Amino acid sequence: MMTRATILSEARTIFARQGYAETSLREIAEAVGIKTPSLYAHFSSKEELYETVYAEVAIEHTAFFDDLARSSGELEPLARLRHILGGIEAYYRDRPDLAEFSLRAAVTEYGPGGQHLREIFLDAESGLATAVRQTYEAGVASGGFGAGDAEGFIALVFVIMDGLFLQLTHYTPEVYRQRFEQAWRHLSTVISA
Secondary structure, three states: OOOHHHHHHHHHHHHHHHOOOOOOHHHHHHHHOOOHHHHOOOOOOHHHHHHHHHHHHHHHHHHHHHHHHHHOOOOOHHHHHHHHHHHHHHHHHOOHHHHHHHHHHHHHOOOOOOHHHHHHHHHHHHHHHHHHHHHHHHHHHHOOOOOOOHHHHHHHHHHHHHHHHHHHHHOOHHHHHHHHHHHHHHHHHHHHO
C-alpha cells in the first residue's frame, strides 16, 4: 500500500544520495513501486516533495536538540554547552542518511529559489538559539563565562556546530573526536576567561 510516509522515506533516501537536481520523480516513484503520476496525488511538484522532506529533517533535528537542551538543563553552563556541541556526533552518527541529506542541502540546494528552505531552517534553529542563550546567560550569571554579547555567543556556537558537522562528515570518528577535544579545550578556556 502506497502512503505519503513511504514516498517521503524513499524520497529522503534518494535526495540524500543524489541531491535535488540529480533526482527525478520517476526514480522516487520506482523506489516506492508506483507510476510517476501517482506521486501527484500527494505532492504537486518535485519542489514541494523536497521541501516536505527538508521540513521533516529540520523537525527531527530540532526535536533532538530540544531534547538534548532540556536534558542538560541541570548541568553547569560549561558542561551544558559541551553536551549541546556533543550532540552533533550523537545525532548524525546513527543517521548517516540525514548527514548526507543535510550536507547536500547546506552546500548545494539553496540557490535562488531556496528562500523557503532558509526560512524552514531558521525557524527550526530558533529553539536551539534559545537554549544556547539561556546557557550563556547562566554562565555569565554564575561567573563561569566572561560577560559579552549573547547574540555573538549564539553565532559562535552555531558556527562551531556547523564546523563540527563538516568535520564529522569528512573525517574518521577517531580524528573527529580528537579534533573535538582539542577544540573544546581551547573554546572552554576562552569562554571561561
